[in-house]
Amino acid sequence: MQINAERLWARLCALAEITDKAEPWTRRSFTPLFLEGRAWLEKEFAAAGLAVSLDAGGNLVGRLPGRDPARKPIVLGSHSDTVPAGGRFDGTLGVLAGLEVAQSLQEQGITLEHPLEVIDFLAEEPSDFGLSCIGSRAFAGALTQDMLAMTRPDGMTLAEGLAYVGGRPDALAEAARPVGSIAAYLEVHIEQGRVLESEGRDIGIVTDIVGIHRERIVVSGRADHAGATPMNLRRDALVGAARIIDAAYRKAFARGTGDRPMVATVGHIINQPNAANAVPGRVEMILEVRSGDEPAVAAFTQELLAEVAPALAELGVEATASPISHVAPAPCAEPLRAAIARAADSLGLSHRPIPSGAGHDGVFVSRIGPIGMIFVPCRDGRSHAPEEWIEPHQAATGAHALAAAVLELDRTLAR
Known part of the structure; x- marks a missing residue:
């Protein structure tokens, strides 16, 4: 299976340009710029042939049917919000690599056994309400009424903020996925460190996400x-x-x-x-x-x-x-790690196990089903900074590894 590397890079650059011009690269959650980015993403999801919806937790979901509708979905994703001056690839790579995989599957006439979902989780980065991973908490049924009552400096409550971005704080139960309701969750992310770059590795296979x-x-x-x-x-x-x-x-x-x-x-x-x-x-x-x-x-x-x-x-x-x-820490599931390794070997990619020192939406998704993560190197390990950078071929490598891992999991989980 091939992916369109030029299209992936063009999308990464286009989404990055939706930024606070006075403080690039900034697209904070619960702001007009965030909604502008979301509107762009929704159009790209639809253009790629995904059925698009916004769940009650404010998560943008694109879905492809599988050959067997009774099967649990394979979920890909990350987030599109940033920290202030936070960079162009943290989060967005995971969303857009997932989108690229979904679109490439359709263009090449490949239908998975499992449904495939691509999710842009709401507000993974720490928000002005003092809470992070808001969308993935809702996805896991872990967004509480106490959290909804949290306020940001201008007095807006998180419940009001959720409604502002199109969520439904009074119907969060509809966004919560039952335990065991997903087949697997995979995310591509920049490493945010220097290990892969210093060792010249193509990808890292994440062992666990820290507490x-x-x-x-x-x-x-x-x-x-x-x-x-x-x-x-x-x-x-x-x-x-x-x-x-x-x-x-x-x-x-x-x-x-x-x-x-x-x-x-x-x-x-x-x-x-x-x-x-x-x-x-x-x-x-x-x-x-x-x-x-x-x-x-x-x-x-x-x-x-x-x-x-x-x-x-x-x-x-x-x-x-x-x-x-x-x-608490979230371990990545051994079957998913093994599938990623087999996928990487099939592509001739060098890889190593690596822990994630940063938090991710996968921490909460792991409460619903097994998770796996793929890291790609970033220049000098910089992240959450304007200097955050990856090369186009590194983005493409992450997407290729993701695509191969999806096909591998679709085969092995369907047995």
């Missing part, structure tokens, strides 16, 4: 005059925060880069009173920990605070932690 745990840590000290307070009498909360940040870095670094590596990041921090002439009295920060090792992720923060407790006591400050969110 992500976030906690809010508050360090309490005492605000004082910076000039009149001697060093030995200070209770500097920011110094305490620095001790925690450094310890978190060292603790995660010690886990190395094995099968289940760990990363820890403090990327959000609020210092009060945040004045040049004041000793910091309170620091609030968010610690994020990621790994495929679920127990280690869940225990990280409490172990960390216990380890730094003597240093904080010496400074005269205290630290408390409260959970914000936790998403």
Whole structure:
């Protein structure tokens, strides 16, 4: 089976151009630009011969019938929203590679045993409501009323945002797929790292998607005059925060880069009173920990605070932690990984197993059925940045591998 590499690249470039011109490449969910991108995608889905619908969770779905309508669908997809200045290929490659596979099947007169669905999941990236993977949560029946009540800075609720993009927050049960209702889910994605590029591999076969745990840590000290307070009498909360940040870095670094590596990041921090002439009295920060090792992720923060407790006591400050969110790791199904490997071998593509350090919609789809992911290299590992880039042949390689894996799964799952 062949795919049209030029058409795939043209679509990637066309969708990327639907962007905030002042901050390329930006197409945030729940914005007019997102709706413009969705309208473009809907036309492309229809032009490719897919039956197009928008489910109650705001997911754009294109469907091809299979030879046996009683069979569960093979699902392909990803997302079309971006982070600010987030790049042109994160998410969109998975959607448009899936579309290319579906269109190429029809053009070459190939009818699968299984129905095939291509899905653009709503708001995979963290939204202004403080929630990510909104569409795939709805797909898995995991979008709750508490989540729908979340608000963004302008006061809009997520329920209102869902209605804005054409979803139906009062009918989410219709979007939820029952457990076991899909045959397989496959997604092509840029690696967002440097492993494949550094090793010269064509693709990576994802072993698992990491768990992500976030906690809010508050360090309490005492605000004082910076000039009149001697060093030995200070209770500097920011110094305490620095001790925690450094310890978190060292603790995660010690886990190395094995099968289940760990990363820890403090990327959000609020210092009060945040004045040049004041000793910091309170620091609030968010610690994020990621790994495929679920127990280690869940225990990280409490172990960390216990380890730094003597240093904080010496400074005269205290630290408390409260959970914000936790998403468990999602393993990729071994039969799907094996099918991708066989597909890659049939195409002469070099490959290796690789964990995903980023979250994806597949985390929630895995609650419904087996998932698999294909990574392609990206330049210097850059992602979530304007410099994010892949070459046309790399996009085509990902789509070829996806097409071959779909045919392989259609044969093996139909037995």
